[in-house]
Amino acid sequence: MQISPLLKLTLVFTLCVILMGAYTRLSDAGLGCPDWPGCYGMIKVPTQAHELTQAQLTFPELTVESDKAWLEMIHRYIAGTLGLLVMWILFLCLKTSNAPKNLPLLISGLVLFQAALGMWTVTMKLMPIVVMSHLLGGFTIISLVLLLYLRTKPLTIIGGDPQAKKLATFSLLCLSVLVLQIILGGWTSANYAALACTALPICEGNWYQNLDIINAFSPWQGEHSSFEFGVLEYPARMTIHVAHRIWAIVTAIMLATLAYRLMKSARSSTLRQSAWILLILVGLQIGLGLSNVIFHLPLGIAAAHNAGAALLLLSLVFINYALWRKA
Template sequence: MRRLVLVSILLAIVVVTLGAYTRLTHAGLGCPDWPGCYGLIDVPETSEQIAKAEAAFPERPVEIQKAWNEMIHRYFAGALGLLILAIAVMAVRNRHQGTPMFLPLLILAIVTFQAALGMWTVTMKLMPMVVMAHLLGGFTTLCLLFLLYLRLTPYRIPGGDWSIKKYAKYGVVGIFILTAQIGLGGWTSSNYAALHCTELPICQDGWLENLTFEDSFDLIPPERDTYEFGHLDHHERVTIHAMHRIGAIVTFAYLVWLAFAVMRRAQTGFFQKVPIILLAVLFAQVGLGVSNIVFSLPLAVAVSHNIVAAFLMLVLITLTYSLKRKI
């Protein structure tokens, strides 16, 4: 079962990557229906298929590359769902052998809801709240699979570091802070606000005067035919982006403090190395965030920014879980 969970983790990373790529290539509506694409299980490519597709969906002309981006993401997500179903079945069958059952069933419930969010992303025409929830659902699935893998792995937590056991609760706080920051990133992306602050460290001159919270974080927006490319005005998008930047500063400061606090008091190599890895991934994430601004959101950097955020969370979970197992 542990190997199956590991394969699922690797596949979940691919799915999160493809989700980011699909979103950043504006392919979220590359297929205007769900779960197929213009009524097909693949993408319309022949002239006859394209003609039928555009007759059925006249408001959405076929863009083959975007459609493939979307469908490939769906194929991999579907495969991940089947693996998670297999894990849940194995957990139920082996429950009398001490195999964790609650966590696999929770992951199955989340990935089922994640499939519904994928459908609503299309049927609700990229409503920001649904897009952000779909992003968070992908991250949650990956993180819970990783937590399950840690639970199934009988690795030894070094003893002798009693002075750092209190930092387990601070690790949990860090997970909540990082989750909130990832959510802000998802809200920034889903509202197409990534390029509305073009200077560092917060935004361009006059950003404070542009702040408006009246509609910037409304979860239920006014009804529109589509939310593709955003529905908010410039001031609202500046507000969203500025809050993401401020959140990044808070997250950075907290995780740096946590890493150095654990590293300074740790006596064993394990608890000295994990904070170093956390800092390395954190600084890589900051570098990618800065590069997004300096180079105007290049696709490779923007996708990497999503993936490194996931790895940052996995390292933080490793540290927190290890500290809690030590108690």
């Protein structure tokens, strides 16, 4: 089998894992199974009477919530399939003489580390720094899979485009800005701060008088039996939410500026099309973010907001690759 079609499939699977992870987290199903990699000591969710009895004996302090447990296990099944796909890609790259070697090795290592983060997410009871790292791991993997795809498939970009080349540094800066916004979004979600502000454009009341930056961004939040539903006080959660909103404005302006400059200066039709896609994604992501506030974080819109972040990241990875390597 050729590597490029398999990489396309892996990109789709990685996006599915990210979406399912977001849906599981937003459904408060992150601890739907109290153990790892199984569920209540089984490879599937206990549903039969004897299975439920065994689960109750093994975890007497818990009650099996089948709907949440299935969400968690489906996420693990999809993630496991993704791991097999990545190992298959590694095998094909290693046996193909002209295929990249270091990048698939890095992706494989990250997938193994991502599995460990998935385990720690459960065993450390949704500790925010672990949950956020798990989220960032998924975004990192999908970005690297796209890079590997671009390296294995010729990319047609008009050469000698000096105006576009001047945008390479600015494009990299935009990518850094977006990554920081994704980190802030992950930290907001991991600390259950998405509903800390329900007014626009920043937050309700005299929010600036209640900022608690130290507690908001401290990776260590003390010893707790569980971090489910968050352990921070309101001022810290509000600070996290406000930071995410303010940086969202900065990110939108930066990405829209990049798209506009590419449309005006790039002679390559591929880069201009990428600029239009980037601009559309920015608009959609703004709309989804506003909808989360207005409609109080509906599950579908919140999950789509995660997908929008992943697509924005892929768009910027592609633009940076084109500008730095091909234009």
